[in-house]
Amino acid sequence: MEEHELSERKKQILKAIVDAHIECGGPVGSKSILQNQQLNCSSATIRNEMAELEEMGYLEQPHTSAGRVPSERGYRFYVDSLIEHYAMTTAEIAQINRLLRAKMGELDQILTAASNLASVLTNYTGIAIKPRLSSVTVSKFEAIFLEPEHYILVVVASTGTVKTKHVRPAAPTSQEVVSRLAEGLNLYLTGLCAEQINLPIIINLESYMGADAPLASQAVKVVYTLLGELDQGEMKVSGINHLLQYPEYSDVGQFQELLGTLEKKEDILNLVSGTGNRDDVSVLIGSESRVEVMNNSALVFKPIVKDGKTLGAIGVLGPRRMDYARVLATLEGLSDNIEDIIRAGKQPRNEGEKPDG
Amino acid sequence: MEEHELSERKKQILKAIVDAHIECGGPVGSKSILQNQQLNCSSATIRNEMAELEEMGYLEQPHTSAGRVPSERGYRFYVDSLIEHYAMTTAEIAQINRLLRAKMGELDQILTAASNLASVLTNYTGIAIKPRLSSVTVSKFEAIFLEPEHYILVVVASTGTVKTKHVRPAAPTSQEVVSRLAEGLNLYLTGLCAEQINLPIIINLESYMGADAPLASQAVKVVYTLLGELDQGEMKVSGINHLLQYPEYSDVGQFQELLGTLEKKEDILNLVSGTGNRDDVSVLIGSESRVEVMNNSALVFKPIVKDGKTLGAIGVLGPRRMDYARVLATLEGLSDNIEDIIRAGKQPRNEGEKPDG
DNA sequence: TTTAGCACTCGAACACTTCAAGTGCTAAAA
DNA sequence: TTTTAGCACTTGAAGTGTTCGAGTGCTAAA
Numbered sequence: 011m012e013e014h015e016l017s018e019r020k021k022q023i024l025k026a027i028v029d030a031h032i033e034c035g036g037p038v039g040s041k042s043i044l045q046n047q048q049l050n051c052s053s054a055t056i057r058n059e060m061a062e063l064e065e066m067g068y069l070e071q072p073h074t075s076a077g078r079v080p081s082e083r084g085y086r087f088y089v090d091s092l093i094e095h096y097a098m099t100t101a102e103i104a105q106i107n108r109l110l111r112a113k114m115g116e117l118d119q120i121l122t123a124a125s126n127l128a129s130v131l132t133n134y135t136g137i138a139i140k141p142r143l144s145s146v147t148v149s150k151f152e153a154i155f156l157e158p159e160h161y162i163l164v165v166v167a168s169t170g171t172v173k174t175k176h177v178r179p180a181a182p183t184s185q186e187v188v189s190r191l192a193e194g195l196n197l198y199l200t201g202l203c204a205e206q207i208n209l210p211i212i213i214n215l216e217s218y219m220g221a222d223a224p225l226a227s228q229a230v231k232v233v234y235t236l237l238g239e240l241d242q243g244e245m246k247v248s249g250i251n252h253l254l255q256y257p258e259y260s261d262v263g264q265f266q267e268l269l270g271t272l273e274k275k276e277d278i279l280n281l282v283s284g285t286g287n288r289d290d291v292s293v294l295i296g297s298e299s300r301v302e303v304m305n306n307s308a309l310v311f312k313p314i315v316k317d318g319k320t321l322g323a324i325g326v327l328g329p330r331r332m333d334y335a336r337v338l339a340t341l342e343g344l345s346d347n348i349e350d351i352i353r354a355g356k357q358p359r360n361e362g363e364k365p366d367g
Numbered sequence: 368m369e370e371h372e373l374s375e376r377k378k379q380i381l382k383a384i385v386d387a388h389i390e391c392g393g394p395v396g397s398k399s400i401l402q403n404q405q406l407n408c409s410s411a412t413i414r415n416e417m418a419e420l421e422e423m424g425y426l427e428q429p430h431t432s433a434g435r436v437p438s439e440r441g442y443r444f445y446v447d448s449l450i451e452h453y454a455m456t457t458a459e460i461a462q463i464n465r466l467l468r469a470k471m472g473e474l475d476q477i478l479t480a481a482s483n484l485a486s487v488l489t490n491y492t493g494i495a496i497k498p499r500l501s502s503v504t505v506s507k508f509e510a511i512f513l514e515p516e517h518y519i520l521v522v523v524a525s526t527g528t529v530k531t532k533h534v535r536p537a538a539p540t541s542q543e544v545v546s547r548l549a550e551g552l553n554l555y556l557t558g559l560c561a562e563q564i565n566l567p568i569i570i571n572l573e574s575y576m577g578a579d580a581p582l583a584s585q586a587v588k589v590v591y592t593l594l595g596e597l598d599q600g601e602m603k604v605s606g607i608n609h610l611l612q613y614p615e616y617s618d619v620g621q622f623q624e625l626l627g628t629l630e631k632k633e634d635i636l637n638l639v640s641g642t643g644n645r646d647d648v649s650v651l652i653g654s655e656s657r658v659e660v661m662n663n664s665a666l667v668f669k670p671i672v673k674d675g676k677t678l679g680a681i682g683v684l685g686p687r688r689m690d691y692a693r694v695l696a697t698l699e700g701l702s703d704n705i706e707d708i709i710r711a712g713k714q715p716r717n718e719g720e721k722p723d724g
Numbered sequence: 725t726t727t728a729g730c731a732c733t734c735g736a737a738c739a740c741t742t743c744a745a746g747t748g749c750t751a752a753a754a
Numbered sequence: 755t756t757t758t759a760g761c762a763c764t765t766g767a768a769g770t771g772t773t774c775g776a777g778t779g780c781t782a783a784a
Contacts, residue, residue, distance in 0.1 A: 039746050052758050057747070075746050075764045116532065152511045154523060162529060164521055166511060172519060172531040175473065250607075251626035254619055262611050262619075269608035396777050409727055414778070432733040432777050 015066070016087075022049065023059050024068055025092040028080045032331045035257055037077030080331070082296040085308070089293050089334050096335035098343050102131070110347050117170060117321060120351060121314075122246050124324045124344050129249025131340045134328030135272075137311065141283040141320060142243040143169065145203035148233065151195035158182035163229060165236050169321060170352075173236045179225050187222050191229055194218045199230070204237040243283060245275040258306050258329045267303040272327075277301045282311055282323050289315045291338055296330055308332055312341045314348050321352070372423070373444075379406065380416050381425055382449040385437045389688045392614055394434030437688070439653040442665070446650050446691050453692035455700050459488070467704050474527065474678060477708060478671075479603050481681045481701050486606025488697045491685030492629075494668065498640040498677060499600040500526065502560035505590065508552035515539035520586060522593050526678060527709075530593045536582050544579050548586055551575045556587070561594040600640060602632045615663050615686045624660040629684075634658045639668055639680050646672045648695055653687055665689055669698045671705050678709070 016024070026047045030038040040053040040060060049056070060078050063069045068084040071077075080088065109127055110120065121138035129136030152164040159182055165173045198215040199207065212230055216223035250272065259265045271277050281299055285292050294309045310332075311325025324344055326337045373381070383404045387395040397410040397417060406413070417435050420426045425441040428434075437445065466484055467477065478495035486493030509521040516539055522530045555572040556564065569587055573580035607629065616622045628634050638656055642649050651666045667689075668682025681701055683694045 037746090041746080053746095054748095054758055054760095055756085058757085061748080071747090073765060074748090076766080077746065150511060150513060152509060152521070154507060154509045154521065156507060156523070162521075162523060164509070164511065164519075164529075164531070166513070166519060170533065172521075172533075174521070174529040174531065176527065176529075248630060251623045251630060254623040254626070260619055262617055266608045266611040269611070273605060273608060394777090398777080410777095411727055411729090412725085415726085418779080428778090430734065431779090433735080434777065 016068075019049070019051075020059055020063060021092060022047070023056060024063060024080070024084060025088065027060075027069065027078060028084060028088045028092070028331075031080055032333055035331065037072055037079045039077035042077070082298070082330070085295045085330060085334075086298075089295070093335050093338070096339040098339050102340075103343060106131075106343050106347050110344075110351065116172070117352060118244075120348055121322050121324065122248075124348055125246045125248045128324055128326050128340060128344060129252060132326050132328070132333070132337050133252050133255075134326045134332060134337070135250050135253055136248045137278065137309075137325040137327055138246045139279060139282050139311070139323045139325070140171075140244045141323060142279060143241055145205070146237055146240040147201050147203045148195075148199060148237070150200065151192050151233075153188045153192040153195075153229075155183075155185040155188040158184065161188045163232055163236075165233060167237075167240050169240070169319075171240060173240065175232055175236060177229065177232055179228060181224065183222065183225060187225065191219065191222070191225055194226060195229065195233065199233060204234055204241065207234060243279045245279055247272050253328065256329045258331075264303065264306070268307070271301060271303050278309075281309065282325070289313050289320070291341060293334065293338075306330055308334075310334070310337050310341060312345045314345055314352075316349060316352055324348070376406070376408075377416055377420060378449060379404070380413060381420060381437075381441060382445065384417075384426065384435060385441060385445045385449070385688075388437055389690055392688065394429055394436045396434035399434070439655070439687070442652045442687060442691075443655075446652070450692050450695070453696040455696050459697075460700060463488075463700050463704055467701075467708065473529070474709060475601075477705055478679050478681065479605075481705055482603045482605045485681055485683050485697060485701060486609060489683050489685070489690070489694050490609050490612075491683045491689060491694070492607050492610055493605045494635065494666075494682040494684055495603040496636060496639050496668070496680045496682065497528075497601045498670075498680060499636060500598055502562070503594055503597040504558050504560045505552075505556060505594070507557065508549050508590075510545045510549040510552075510586075512540075512542040512545040515541065518545045520589055520593075522590060524594075524597050526597070526676075528597060530597065532589050532593060534586065534589055536585060538581065540579065540582060544582065548576065548579070548582055551583060552586060552590065556590060561591055561598065564591060600636045602636055604629050610685065613686045615688075621660065621663070625664070628658060628660050635666075638666065639682070646670050646677070648698060650691065650695075663687055665691075667691070667694050667698060669702045671702055671709070673706065673709055681705070 023043065026043040026049075027038050030043055030046065040056040043049075044053050044056065060069060063084075064071060064078060067081060068087060069078040070081045070084075072079060106127060110123055117140070121140065125136040125138035127136065128134075128138075147168045148165050149168050150166040152166075154162040154164065156162065160176065160178050161183070163175050163177050165175075167173065194215050197218065198211055202211070207230065212227065215226050215230065219226040250269065253259045253268075254265070259268070278301075281294065281301065291310060291312045294304075296305050296308065299307075299309055306329065307327060308330045309325060309327050311323045313320045314322045314324065324341060326332070326341065328337070380400065383400040384395050387400055387403065397413040400406075401410050401413065417426060420441075421428060421435060424438060425444060426435040427438045429436060463484060467480055474497070478497065482493040482495035484493070485491075485495075504525045505522050506525050507523040509523075511519040511521065513519065517533065517535050518540070520532050520534050522532075524530065551572050554575065555568055559568070564587065569584065572583050572587065576583040607626065610616045610625075611622070616625070635658075638651065638658065648667060648669045651661075653662050653665065656664075656666055663686065664684060665687045666682060666684050668680045670677045671679045671681065681698060683689070683698065685694070
């Protein structure tokens with residue numbers, strides 16, 4: 011199964027077929043690749059080579075007398091070995107910079123913007139993900155007193171995400187007590203993940219709060235659920251409508267299932283969360299994703315990493331025959347920019363413009 | 368144009384046609400309604416009546432020799448005058464209670480859950496909206512110090528929504544200065560909407576902050592953008608895939624456009640935000656929405672009101688021939704529950720279960 | 725005013741034909 | 755041994771004609 015089982019000419023032909031298929035969508039025949047490519051041979055030779063490539067599993071034939079279509083394995087080989095690196099133009103890079111910078115702020119917003127951008131730039135569906143995290147901890151608490159029966163609990167997670175929740179205690183409380191609650195939470199619960207919040211710790215906190223122990227136990231419950239929410243992961247999808255322009259999604263039934271999968275989010279989250287700690291681009295083609303409805307699709311995504319931790323991922327979902335070179339380049343460009351932005355909120359790289367004003 | 372231009376029999380026939388069309392989707396003929404309805408007349412009579420109803424604009428004929436289909440005006444009359452109120456079963460009400468209560472928390476989450484529920488319960492597409500608001504103000508500020516170059520600004524809006532933003536000041540700062548910043552913001556900016564933040568106020572704040580004035584001016588900019596984001600409105604859509612089961616969306620091109628409109632969100636937000644302060648259900652059929660791609664669709668939505676203020680809206684998008692009775696009842700049920708939940712975070716009404724444990 | 729009857733219309737469904745693209749194979753050429 | 759030209763064959767797409775049935779409008783009688 012080494013790649014050197016393929017002769018140079020076979021590679022060339024395979025690449026020509028994949029390229030042609032990516033462009034036009036239909037099966038490609040022996041003659042048509044003769045035109046676009048300068049191969050010193052005839053269509054008959056190509057036919058022979060194609061037959062062999064099919065036998066080796068790199069091509070498929072929808073039916074006798076149709077041209078060939080790249081198989082999953084064919085795409086895989088193409089992505090791994092044959093792809094030509096697509097260089098983004100400076101204009102494209104500048105566009106990414108400009109649009110992402112406008113949305114600087116919380117990771118959530120950046121990811122949403124990135125998902126949009128990925129969709130617009132590639133003409134496929136853009137996906138942004140905050141993956142399931144095994145053990146988020148709280149790095150800081152704050153409590154904002156509003157009324158005697160109403161305060162807001164603010165939780166800053168170790169990932170930088172901030173969550174807030176309105177809390178309405180059973181008994182009226184005061185500015186001072188709420189402040190003290192925040193102190194207590196900071197004292198006893200910072201650095202713990204959901205599972206580590208056990209009874210002894212809660213008892214300590216309650217004794218710290220003295221008469222206001224009920225307030226504390228209610229707050230702990232809230233913290234617990236918030237941590238749970240943070241663990242769950244999130245996912246934004248944009249540009250689903252782009253997919254409909256590709257004939258592979260013209261089967262309404264299948265498209266409907268795909269839509270459903272995207273809305274459930276679960277499958278895709280698992281997929282991305284489960285791809286280990288690789289911090290470079292992952293390409294899942296067809297059944298590689300183990301999600302049935304995506305057999306005719308490909309999912310490309312790249313994690314967003316900060317200080318060695320994976321904070322999220324951006325990706326592109328499209329037909330199996332997607333323009334991998336372009337998609338890969340776009341995702342690299344986007345993730346570079348995002349990582350620059352979140353690293354220190356500074357200017358993203360590649361910024362050649364003069365500051366205005 | 369009064370409704371009394373329609374004889375009792377015409378109404379009956381119109382209702383029968385709409386009902387039949389809602390159920391099966393196709394044009395309905397004179398004979399078929401004779402079976403389901405006990406009218407003391409023959410199909411020929413019905414044909415005559417149908418011809419008149421068509422002339423009056425309540426019915427349409429896709430082509431000669433096809434049955435009739437309700438026109439936009441026909442649906443409108445049906446919704447306004449002929450609809451039978453659908454009573455939700457206690458089982459359905461209990462379901463709403465159970466599922467919504469599990470998601471109690473921020474309005475955002477409740478709305479998302481409600482959108483999901485609306486979609487699942489009706490089998491159409493569910494929509495949840497936080498409308499564009501003309502003048503959101505801040506009711507409370509808080510600032511959380513993390514590191515000398517990093518604090519979090521927390522803004523509690525007059526609507527109850529909480530927004531946070533990581534801020535990285537140019538010069539290192541301290542716990543004390545950040546607290547003082549929060550005080551200053553609370554002192555000078557609470558109760559103001561974005562447009563009311565003017566130079567004199569900023570100058571006051573800066574002099575309050577003394578040597579840390581730059582910190583303040585940066586924070587004011589952040590507050591300004593946050594207020595802008597709050598003004599913008601938001602929208603969650605769920606269950607788009609349901610639509611594909613209805614033949615009216617089998618035209619891929621049109622469906623693609625509808626998808627695009629849903630993703631842009633703008634049109635729908637305008638639609639809902641622009642329907643004035645009515646706090647009961649709105650039904651927009653076909654071209655009534657003024658959004659071209661929705662000519663074959665209907666949008667039903669109901670605002671969520673608290674203390675006389677509109678906080679959001681939940682709605683259902685589906686084909687023109689949607690089961691209005693059911694949709695209306697579902698939305699009423701949902702909004703009642705949501706309003707109960709946000710009123711005081713108390714138990715929703717209709718709660719007959721015993722507390723467990 | 726209602727109804728039975730009838731001629732007419734039109735799209736859906738189906739069978740049938742044609743067409744072009746593409747293949748595999750064989751035999752000759754390089 | 756490899757390549758190529760040529761040819762018979764396959765197959766889906768597209769086009770055509772026909773039938774069928776649901777539904778209509780109209781007329782004349784009840």
